[in-house]
Amino acid sequence: NAGVTQTPKFRVLKTGQSMTLLCAQDMNHEYMYWYRQDPGMGLRLIHYSVGEGTTAKGEVPDGYNVSRLKKQNFLLGLESAAPSQTSVYFCASSPLGYGYTFGSGTRLTVV
Amino acid sequence: ILNVEQSPQSLHVQEGDSTNFTCSFPSSNFYALHWYRWETAKSPEALFVMTLNGDEKKKGRISATLNTKEGYSYLYIKGSQPEDSATYLCAFETGANNLFFGTGTRLTVIP
Numbered sequence: 001n002a003g004v005t006q007t008p009k010f011r012v013l014k015t016g017q018s019m020t021l022l023c024a025q026d027m028n029h030e031y032m033y034w035y036r037q038d039p040g041m042g043l044r045l046i047h048y049s050v051g052e053g054t055t056a057k058g059e060v061p062d063g064y065n066v067s068r069l070k071k072q073n074f075l076l077g078l079e080s081a082a083p084s085q086t087s088v089y090f091c092a093s094s095p096l097g098y099g100y101t102f103g104s105g106t107r108l109t110v111v
Numbered sequence: 112i113l114n115v116e117q118s119p120q121s122l123h124v125q126e127g128d129s130t131n132f133t134c135s136f137p138s139s140n141f142y143a144l145h146w147y148r149w150e151t152a153k154s155p156e157a158l159f160v161m162t163l164n165g166d167e168k169k170k171g172r173i174s175a176t177l178n179t180k181e182g183y184s185y186l187y188i189k190g191s192q193p194e195d196s197a198t199y200l201c202a203f204e205t206g207a208n209n210l211f212f213g214t215g216t217r218l219t220v221i222p
Contacts, residue, residue: 004154033210042115042200042212043155058209090154099145099157100210 002026006091006103013081013110021076021106023091029101031094032074033058034066036087037105043090049074081110113137115203117213124191125221131187132216134201138182142206146175146186149198149215158186158199191220 004025013019023032030051035043035058045058047066055066063085065077074093078085086109092100116135124130136144143162147155159168164179172189188195198217202210 035212040214042214043202043210044212045209048209059211097143097160097162099147099160100155101157102154104154 004091004093004101004103006089006106008106009104010107011109013078013108015081015083015110017081018077018079019081019108020078021089021091021108023074023076023093023103025072025074025093025101027093027095027101028071029093029095030071031096032068033092033094033100034064034074034076035090035092036060037090038087046076046089081108083110086110113203113205113211115201115211115213117199117201117216119216120214121217121219123219123221126191126193128191128220129187129189130191130218131185132199132218134184134186134213136182136184136201136203136211138180140205141179141182141203143204144177144179144184145202145204145210146184147200147202149200151197155200186216188218191218193220193222196220 033048034046049055049068052071089106091103094100146158149155161177166177174187177184198215200215202212
């Protein structure tokens with residue numbers, strides 16, 4: 001039972017480079033989320049999706065884009081990485097009204 | 112942006128001691144309150160989702176209570192064990208499928 005799988009687990013980018021983080025879930029959950037976690041701060045929502053083909057902005061969406069072309073996948077893109085985007089990124093999914101299932105995280109460093 | 116506060120930030124207890132920590136959240140626009148357990152090098156794991164004022168939930172030696180009118184929730188651990196060492200996160204849900212996380216209480220249980 002895979003649950004929520006994030007790839008890659010680690011990545012180092014140079015300022016200005018682009019990349020896509022992939023989140024895949026096999027639980028048929030409608031809702032999917034991308035969070036970032038920074039030292040001394042709680043998990044902060046970047047973008048979320050309430051179903052295939054829909055996305056919405058969270059608390060800290062600037063500099064990120066997302067797509068949910070298939071129900072099981074939620075992609076997070078960085079078009080032009082900045083050092084301020086150095087963080088640990090967590091994907092999560094949930095059915096409505098239940099707790100979230102989180103992925104294992106992606107540690108991104110932008111130099 | 113909603114303010115979710117957890118106290119204490121960190122806690123050391125002896126094996127066998129019982130302990131509790133607090134999550135404070137806004138008393139307006141309440142939909143649900145989540146508790147998660149986050150072990151080092153793993154991803155957060157859902158413990159409880161509580162929606163009604165006065166809710167009490169229990170899972171083994173861990174229990175939680177909810178007071179939505181005054182905006183707080185308590186998490187209790189009875190007879191702490193070393194395997195309970197983790198960061199315990201609470202998150203406030205407004206009903207728009209957005210969770211606002213606290214920064215967590217880091218519990219260390221000393222054998």
